Amino acid sequence: MTSHPIVELRGVEKRYGNLAAVSNLNLALSAGEFFSLLGPSGCGKTTALRIIAGFQEPTSGQVLIDGNDMADMPANRRPTNMVFQSYAIFPHLDVGKNVGFGLSNSGLSKAERDMRVAEALEMVELGDLEDRKSDALSGGQRQRVALARALVMRPKVLLLDEPLSALDKNLRETMQLELRRLQQSVGITFVMVTHDQYEAMTISDRIGVMFEGRLKQVDAPATLYAQPASREIAAFIGGMNFLAADVLSSGEKGLGVNIRGFGKFHIARNPKVSKHGERIEVGIRPEQIGISTAEEKSDMGIEAVVRDIAFYGESIHYHVIATAADAPLSVAVPNHFHSRDFARGDKVSLDIKSTSIIDLGTME
Amino acid sequence: MFRLRSETSRGMALSAPATLYVGFLVAAPLGILVAYSFWTQNYVSIDRTPTLSNYGFALNDPLVRHLLLKSIWIAGLCTIATVVLAYPIAYFIAMRARRKTLWLLLITIPFWTSYLLRVFSWKLILGFKGLMNSALISLGAIDQPLAFLLYNEFAVVLTLAHAWAPFAILPIYVSLQKMDRSLLEAATDLGCTGFQRFRRITLPLTFPGVIAACLIIFIPTVGDYVTPALVGGSEGKMISNLIQVQFGAANNWPLGATLSLIAMASVGLVATGFLFLANLARGTIR
Ligand SMILES: Nc1ncnc2c1ncn2[C@@H]1O[C@H](COP(=O)(O)OP(=O)(O)O)[C@@H](O)[C@H]1O
Ligand SMILES: [Mg+2]
Numbered sequence: 001m002t003s004h005p006i007v008e009l010r011g012v013e014k015r016y017g018n019l020a021a022v023s024n025l026n027l028a029l030s031a032g033e034f035f036s037l038l039g040p041s042g043c044g045k046t047t048a049l050r051i052i053a054g055f056q057e058p059t060s061g062q063v064l065i066d067g068n069d070m071a072d073m074p075a076n077r078r079p080t081n082m083v084f085q086s087y088a089i090f091p092h093l094d095v096g097k098n099v100g101f102g103l104s105n106s107g108l109s110k111a112e113r114d115m116r117v118a119e120a121l122e123m124v125e126l127g128d129l130e131d132r133k134s135d136a137l138s139g140g141q142r143q144r145v146a147l148a149r150a151l152v153m154r155p156k157v158l159l160l161d162e163p164l165s166a167l168d169k170n171l172r173e174t175m176q177l178e179l180r181r182l183q184q185s186v187g188i189t190f191v192m193v194t195h196d197q198y199e200a201m202t203i204s205d206r207i208g209v210m211f212e213g214r215l216k217q218v219d220a221p222a223t224l225y226a227q228p229a230s231r232e233i234a235a236f237i238g239g240m241n242f243l244a245a246d247v248l249s250s251g252e253k254g255l256g257v258n259i260r261g262f263g264k265f266h267i268a269r270n271p272k273v274s275k276h277g278e279r280i281e282v283g284i285r286p287e288q289i290g291i292s293t294a295e296e297k298s299d300m301g302i303e304a305v306v307r308d309i310a311f312y313g314e315s316i317h318y319h320v321i322a323t324a325a326d327a328p329l330s331v332a333v334p335n336h337f338h339s340r341d342f343a344r345g346d347k348v349s350l351d352i353k354s355t356s357i358i359d360l361g362t363m364e
Numbered sequence: 365m366f367r368l369r370s371e372t373s374r375g376m377a378l379s380a381p382a383t384l385y386v387g388f389l390v391a392a393p394l395g396i397l398v399a400y401s402f403w404t405q406n407y408v409s410i411d412r413t414p415t416l417s418n419y420g421f422a423l424n425d426p427l428v429r430h431l432l433l434k435s436i437w438i439a440g441l442c443t444i445a446t447v448v449l450a451y452p453i454a455y456f457i458a459m460r461a462r463r464k465t466l467w468l469l470l471i472t473i474p475f476w477t478s479y480l481l482r483v484f485s486w487k488l489i490l491g492f493k494g495l496m497n498s499a500l501i502s503l504g505a506i507d508q509p510l511a512f513l514l515y516n517e518f519a520v521v522l523t524l525a526h527a528w529a530p531f532a533i534l535p536i537y538v539s540l541q542k543m544d545r546s547l548l549e550a551a552t553d554l555g556c557t558g559f560q561r562f563r564r565i566t567l568p569l570t571f572p573g574v575i576a577a578c579l580i581i582f583i584p585t586v587g588d589y590v591t592p593a594l595v596g597g598s599e600g601k602m603i604s605n606l607i608q609v610q611f612g613a614a615n616n617w618p619l620g621a622t623l624s625l626i627a628m629a630s631v632g633l634v635a636t637g638f639l640f641l642a643n644l645a646r647g648t649i650r
Contacts, residue, residue, distance in 0.1 A: 088544065150554075
């Protein structure tokens with residue numbers, strides 16, 4: 001059953017004149033996975049999604065859904081459904097008619113259609129709004145109607161274009177969890193486009209990171225966070241301190257490096273990057289750096305001075321200058337309420353473990 | 365001084381131009397018309413004793429009834445013809461054309477000449493020795509000129525439809541233009557063919573534009589008199605031709621005023637009925 005991917009893109013390219021909105025896109029999604037296409041605005045995510053849906057024809061390349069080539073399959077006959085960024089709720093139809101819209105093209109009996117509409121509305125917790133006019137819906141409700149309208153068709157793949165970006169922050173976070181729950185209960189493959197890294201990381205099984213029309217890395221959220229394939233990916237996902245390091249020794253698994261002003265470390269080789277020259281770039285996540293007072297400084301401690309403080313509520317970010325390296329670093333500590341705060345100008349000691357240093361390969 | 369002026373008086377000052385305009389150009393003439401309709405013509409003078417005799421005469425006269433019904437019939441035909449022709453044009457401009465402004469400009473070109481000239485040009489096209497007949501004869505399609513092209517209902521409908529087409533195209537164009545394109549994609553996504561999509565999304569959403577177009581065409585064409593006078597012949601006469609005669613040759617202004625008011629009331633009635641039916645249809649079109 002699951003021997004072949006449910007969606008497969010082979011060398012898909014889309015050009016608008018000289019601009020390549022999507023180039024050489026290769027991707028295989030397995031049935032039942034929640035996949036996110038993540039990238040900054042304008043990187044070609046929507047274009048890629050619309051090519052899968054059949055709204056746009058690729059300039060070259062192949063789209064296969066459930067093993068079938070979609071080249072001659074018009075959008076209205078593809079086993080995909082889409083949740084549009086604007087939701088595209090039909091304004092002249094009530095909620096029930098919106099959700100049942102696609103079923104009346106399906107040849108099902110009226111009774112069957114009604115049952116499936118009710119079921120779909122139940123699924124998105126809109127059971128009591130079937131007769132509601134569509135112009136009397138809140139943003140969150142519109143989003144649910146759009147979801148129900150697509151899910152009621154029981155597509156092989158559900159495509160979602162920034163489905164949560166129109167919602168306010170609290171609702172967005174609730175909906176992220178709900179979207180995930182929904183996807184797991186229906187078992188349909190979801191492909192979601194988003195520019196929000198946290199959103200992608202919260203709900204996806206795997207994330208594909210896109211820059212300028214190219215897919216740069218496809219991995220599970222945790223892998224993406226721990227082993228970004230390049231500096232730009234590392235910078236796009238989460239916070240990151242970048243430092244230059246000289247390679248002293250290079251083994252099968254690890255690298256001996258000297259980070260000037262910080263000392264010598266033995267770090268793990270990042271399997272996602274290919275090139276390791278004499279000089280590499282390394283990254284350290286802000287929350288992986290320990291911070292304590294200068295008096296508590298251990299032998300391994302690195303001297304630094306607090307330059308700026310940003311209070312985030314659940315965490316505090318210190319912007320410090322490492323004295324010996326004269327390098328700016330960002331350090332994030334959870335807000336423990338009773339922990340000692342540091343003030344601007346304080347001398348502090350930083351604690352960096354070699355396991356938390358990420359190898360980013362040869363400096364670009 | 366100005367600061368002390370109340371909300372109300374400021375409101376009145378603001379609406380004064382509109383009030384004056386409506387008062388002088390709509391209400392006053394209408395009032396005069398109503399007044400005249402209750403008077404009677406005594407050859408050269410006007411008898412100002414209020415009477416309903418004009419109404420009695422007009423409502424019982426078979427010619428009036430015939431012309432009124434025919435005016436509504438011709439205007440109705442013209443409305444249908446115009447809107448049916450205008451819809452595809454508006455659709456093309458809104459959905460397909462690349463240079464929309466240019467197309468809209470082209471649509472208005474007929475308005476660069478006077479209405480009278482446009483009607484005359486149809487006379488030249490449809491006439492016994494007109495363009496159409498000459499063309500058909502020189503192509504060998506016919507031996508004798510066709511006499512039925514001009515001076516009948518058909519000629520009136522055709523000429524009016526041509527003259528009023530832009531007024532139908534624009535409201536339909538606007539309603540198409542403001543339709544969210546992602547709704548069309550959503551319909552396709554949910555399995556609609558092009559035709560189903562048109563019937564289930566485009567048509568219902570542009571229905572208000574179509575209704576507006578119908579009213580914009582129907583209301584003024586019922587009362588048109590230039591076109592029937594020039595291309596209608598005896599068969600194509602409409603109620604306004606009769607009204608015009610009352611104010612001219614027949615010199616019976618009170619009867620003319622009465623006929624005008626009856627025509628206005630009929631148009632209002634038909635338009636209201638039309639809107640009512642349109643509302644019902646709107647429910648079923650969904
Ligand atoms: N119809 C189009 N014509 C020309 N350029 C387009 C068209 N659609 C998208 N683009 C361009 O392609 C690039 C990718 O667009 P898009 O896929 O919408 O990006 P994203 O969804 O990641 O923000 C952008 O630079 C955009 O300007
Ligand atoms: Mg987009």
